[in-house]
Structures are given as C-alpha cells and as structure tokens.
Amino acid sequence: MAASSTRPAGVPEERDTVRAIIVQADRSLDWLDVPDPVAKADEILVDVHAAALNRADLLQREGSYPPPPGWPEWMGLEVAGVVVQAPPGGRWKAGDRVCALLGGGGYAEKVAVPADMALPVPAGLSMAEAAAIPEAFATSYLNLCLEGGMKAGETVFIQAGASGLGMAAIQLAKALGAGKVVTTVSSEDKARFVRDLGADVVINRTEEDIAAVLKRHPVDVAMDCVAGRDLGPCLETMARGGRWIVIATLGGAMSELSINDFFRRGVRLIGSTLRSRTSDVKAAILAGLEERLWPAFSAGTIKVLIHATLPIVEADAAHAILQRQENLGKVVLTVR
Numbered sequence: 440m441a442a443s444s445t446r447p448a449g450v451p452e453e454r455d456t457v458r459a460i461i462v463q464a465d466r467s468l469d470w471l472d473v474p475d476p477v478a479k480a481d482e483i484l485v486d487v488h489a490a491a492l493n494r495a496d497l498l499q500r501e502g503s504y505p506p507p508p509g510w511p512e513w514m515g516l517e518v519a520g521v522v523v524q525a526p527p528g529g530r531w532k533a534g535d536r537v538c539a540l541l542g543g544g545g546y547a548e549k550v551a552v553p554a555d556m557a558l559p560v561p562a563g564l565s566m567a568e569a570a571a572i573p574e575a576f577a578t579s580y581l582n583l584c585l586e587g588g589m590k591a592g593e594t595v596f597i598q599a600g601a602s603g604l605g606m607a608a609i610q611l612a613k614a615l616g617a618g619k620v621v622t623t624v625s626s627e628d629k630a631r632f633v634r635d636l637g638a639d640v641v642i643n644r645t646e647e648d649i650a651a652v653l654k655r656h657p658v659d660v661a662m663d664c665v666a667g668r669d670l671g672p673c674l675e676t677m678a679r680g681g682r683w684i685v686i687a688t689l690g691g692a693m694s695e696l697s698i699n700d701f702f703r704r705g706v707r708l709i710g711s712t713l714r715s716r717t718s719d720v721k722a723a724i725l726a727g728l729e730e731r732l733w734p735a736f737s738a739g740t741i742k743v744l745i746h747a748t749l750p751i752v753e754a755d756a757a758h759a760i761l762q763r764q765e766n767l768g769k770v771v772l773t774v775r
Contacts, residue, residue: 459513459547460754462500468755473513476544476551483531483554484524489570490515490545492757492770493603494664494687495714499543500758506543507715515545516714519560519569529554536560540573540721542714546754548774555722558729561736568743571769575607576732577724578686578713582662583612585724586711587682591616593659594678598622600638601629603769608662610741613637614732621656623649625764632767650676660684667691677706684709744768
C-alpha cells in the first residue's frame with residue numbers, strides 16, 4: 440500500500456492534518472490525511488507509536504462493525520504512545536508513555552482519548568508490547584471476571600487460545616487462580632504455544648470433537664468467540680451453574696440448544712461486547728486491570744507475545760495474517 444497525501448472528500452485543505460488508515464469504497468486501505476484530532480476537556484492527545492490489531496478491525500473494514508458515536512471512522516481499538524496534551528491537574532502530563540483503549544481511531548498518527556481510558560506503559564515493555572495489552576486484556580477481564588464471575592479453582596474454557604485474545608485470557612485466568620484452563624487451537628504449533636502460556640487441556644479443533652472433550656472437563660466459565668453450531672452441544676457439557684459468554688460468532692450465528700437441559704442445570708448464556716460499553720465502564724475495567732495485573736506485566740510473569748510487527752503503511756498485509764489465522768499472539772502496526 441503506497442502512502443498518499445490525497446485528502447478524503449470533504450476535508451478542507453486549510454486544516455491541520457495527520458495521517459490515518461482509511462478504508463476505501465472497494466475495501467482497500469490507504470494512508471491518507473485526515474483532520475488533526477482535537478482533545479476535549481477530559482481527554483488526552485496521544486502521539487501514536489504503535490497500534491495493535493483485533494478481529495473487530497476486519498469486521499469494521501468489511502462494513503459490519505462501525506465505531507461507536509463520537510469516535511473516528513478509521514480502525515484501531517488499542518494503541519501505545521506519548522502524551523502531547525493533557526488536562527491540567529490530571530493524572531497525565533506531556534511526555535508520559537501510555538497505552539489506551541479506544542472505540543476507534545488507533546490506526547493514525549495521533550488520537551484523542553478520554554484520560555481515564557489510558558494506562559501507563561508497564562515498566563520494561565516496548566511500545567509495541569504495550570499497544571497489545573488494552574483490548575485483549577480488558578475483554579478477558581470483562582468477560583471472565585465481571586460477566587463470568589470466575590472464582591479461584593474453577594475450570595475455564597477459552598476458544599482460539601493462540602489468538603491475541605486467547606493469549607491474554609489464558610494468562611489472566613491462570614494469574615487469577617483458575618483451577619484448569621481448556622482451550623482450542625488448529626495446529627500442533629499452536630498447541631505448543633498455548634501450553635507454554637499455561638493451558639492445561641488443549642483441543643485441536645481440526646481433529647477432535649470439542650463437546651466430547653469438554654464432557655470430560657466440565658467448565659464453569661467459557662469465553663467464546665466462535666459460537667456456531669457447536670455451541671448447543673458444548674453447553675450440554677457445562678458444570679451446573681456454568682456461565683458461557685459469547686463475545687463473537689466467527690463460527691456462525693445459529694445453533695440448536697436443548698432448553699430443558701439448559702434451565703435444569705442453571706446454565707447461563709451471556710452475550711457480551713466490550714466496544715459498546717460506555718467510557719465509564721471501560722475506565723473501571725482498565726482500573727481493575729492496572730491494580731491486579733500491572734505488577735505481573737512488569738515482572739514478566741504475564742507476557743505480551745507479538746507474532747509480527749509491521750509498519751502502518753503495511754496494514755493490509757497485517758490484516759491478511761489475521762484473515763489466514765496464522766498468528767500466535769498479537770499483530771502490531773508501528774507508526775513511529
């Protein structure tokens with residue numbers, strides 16, 4: 440993808456601009472001039488050094504996952520960078536290194552962020568590593584801890600364990616006392632990867648029946664980005680009072696459930712997304728993450744594993760890695 444200085448239609452020439460990755464009508468990506476972001480009274484302005492990819496970016500590129508109101512139209516849910524402007528008397532000042540959770544707009548040179556949706560870059564981590572923390576770990580914390588109410592000693596099931604989100608969820612569950620973590624992968628390389636992260640039971644979904652394995656390991660909390668036709672049979676294997684949280688439907692939106700079995704065992708099926716939550720809710724999630732996990736990041740007991748780092752003008756190639764499901768961990772775009 441070649442860099443371009445052409446402005447999108449409607450952007451006046453006299454305005455100060457920064458560059459961002461814009462999705463064109465044919466779904467191609469271009470590095471174009473957009474209006475310079477203006478921080479509100481409760482926001483910080485961040486010079487973006489790195490932006491991490493998420494599968495939601497692919498959906499947004501296809502036109503099926505628009506950003507919440509008030510956020511830029513371009514993709515990017517998590518970044519790391521340097522504060523260039525901050526509200527007086529607040530936590531942040533110019534020059535601070537931060538990572539931040541966004542509703543959109545991370546694929547750019549600068550972004551304005553509510554001040555309480557940023558966190559300090561953990562000591563010892565690079566900008567690329569820090570950019571890969573907010574979305575994956577906030578999603579894991581929201582769904583396993585807040586929605587799922589995970590307790591120490593419980594068995595946790597995580598779909599797609601070798602993904603950036605899976606990487607975060609496995610480590611978070613183990614760090615917070617899960618008795619057993621069960622996960623799915625699609626290859627032996629990925630199986631080795633998730634075992635190194637702490638997964639206790641690894642299901643190769645290309646060779647094994649997921650529900651049959653889960654029947655031998657009844658789970659208390661599940662975080663599921665796949666759903667599809669396997670959801671119904673898997674729910675029948677849950678422990679009594681189990682909580683199954685669906686966060687995406689990569690395997691399809693339809694499944695058949697046995698309602699009699701479902702309600703007799705008190706199983707709860709929960710739908711959840713992070714992106715649609717209010718900024719206040721996201722800030723509370725981030726505060727919980729900082730309190731409970733930041734020391735572990737700095738100590739290296741929780742790792743941020745980067746599969747690939749590419750310059751932002753190669754965003755298309757980075758997306759292709761996720762589309763082919765090649766990644767073991769996160770894919771990150773570097774801006775500076």
